[in-house]
Amino acid sequence: MRSCLLLGARGFLGRQIEMMLRDQGIDVIGTTRVLADGDPDSWIAYEFPRDSIGNCIRDLHFDFIIMAARLARANIEAKHSPDTETCPLDDMFEELSRTTRSQVTYVSSDAVFSGTRGGYIETDEADSSEPYGSMQATAERSLSAHLSNHLIVRTSFLFDVKDVPTDSRLSRMRQALTSCTPFYADTNVYKSPVRVVDAAHEVVKRTLARQTGIVHLPGERQSVYDFFETSLEPLGLTQFREQLIARENAQPSDTSLRSVFARSTA
Numbered sequence: 001m002r003s004c005l006l007l008g009a010r011g012f013l014g015r016q017i018e019m020m021l022r023d024q025g026i027d028v029i030g031t032t033r034v035l036a037d038g039d040p041d042s043w044i045a046y047e048f049p050r051d052s053i054g055n056c057i058r059d060l061h062f063d064f065i066i067m068a069a070r071l072a073r074a075n076i077e078a079k080h081s082p083d084t085e086t087c088p089l090d091d092m093f094e095e096l097s098r099t100t101r102s103q104v105t106y107v108s109s110d111a112v113f114s115g116t117r118g119g120y121i122e123t124d125e126a127d128s129s130e131p132y133g134s135m136q137a138t139a140e141r142s143l144s145a146h147l148s149n150h151l152i153v154r155t156s157f158l159f160d161v162k163d164v165p166t167d168s169r170l171s172r173m174r175q176a177l178t179s180c181t182p183f184y185a186d187t188n189v190y191k192s193p194v195r196v197v198d199a200a201h202e203v204v205k206r207t208l209a210r211q212t213g214i215v216h217l218p219g220e221r222q223s224v225y226d227f228f229e230t231s232l233e234p235l236g237l238t239q240f241r242e243q244l245i246a247r248e249n250a251q252p253s254d255t256s257l258r259s260v261f262a263r264s265t266a
């Protein structure tokens with residue numbers, strides 16, 4: 001039976017990936033920072049950058065690795081001393097290269113782009129200067145330097161109007177609107193949102209096909225305001241429309257993604 005190490009198996013995207021892998025008959029070794037009662041026996045505890053990934057997976061066998069955990073964000077929150085921020089990512093990918101020959105799929109973000117023009121394709125240079133985007137770009141570079149057998153999947157907003165409690169972004173809007181608190185959304189910040197189930201499908205499909213390189217998951221280009229506004233009806237929140245307030249961001253941006261490979265996944 002083929003098996004997959006899945007970092008972030010409990011996450012918004014990770015849980016969808018986990019279900020799809022199981023549906024394909026693939027054994028999943030999920031990671032979570034803290035194991036809980038009811039977690040499958042095959043799951044292991046792993047927290048970046050505290051734990052050594054090499055130690056955590058030393059005696060395990062798997063055919064693929066999918067990284068759907070918030071590693072770039074965790075690395076920023078770890079507040080390393082200046083000029084040492086990249087070390088934990090380098091250490092992790094270097095350890096992986098020593099421990100396994102498996103293909104690695106890393107889920108990255110549209111945030112690697114500055115947003116000065118939008119419609120980014122896979123060959124466009126990552127050029128973000130904000131902390132999260134440049135940390136994602138650092139993770140991508142580090143992965144590429146250490147593991148030749150890798151796939152980077154970049155996505156914009158992920159969403160799930162059918163299971164809002166799992167979707168922290170839509171949950172925040174619903175919570176604000178239903179408690180009659182104004183919820184502000186930018187009309188001049190553009191994204192290309194993708195349903196989380198479609199993103200998971202693409203990640204699994206391309207990983208199992210052993211695709212390498214970079215792939216974008218393109219969705220329909222939308223302003224952040226339009227994204228929330230079009231979610232009102234499926235969420236049954238149209239009576240709260242007045243609480244959704246359109247605003248102009250002082251820093252307009254367009255990080256929408258296109259792909260040279262595929263049809264839109266919107």
Ligand SMILES: NC(=O)c1ccc[n+]([C@@H]2O[C@H](COP(=O)([O-])OP(=O)(O)OC[C@H]3O[C@@H](n4cnc5c(N)ncnc54)[C@H](OP(=O)(O)O)[C@@H]3O)[C@@H](O)[C@H]2O)c1
Binds near residue numbers: 033047074110
């Ligand atoms: N959601 C979006 O709109 C979006 C957009 C663009 C890109 N992405 C990318 O897609 C990936 C998955 O996103 P998501 O929304 O599914 O993320 P998420 O639900 O916020 O987090 C995924 C998992 O990351 C794990 N995690 C957090 N900190 C960790 C750490 N320090 N060490 C190890 N694991 C850690 C958590 O596992 P436990 O809580 O079980 O420990 C969590 O369940 C991320 O790489 C993200 O950058 C997401």
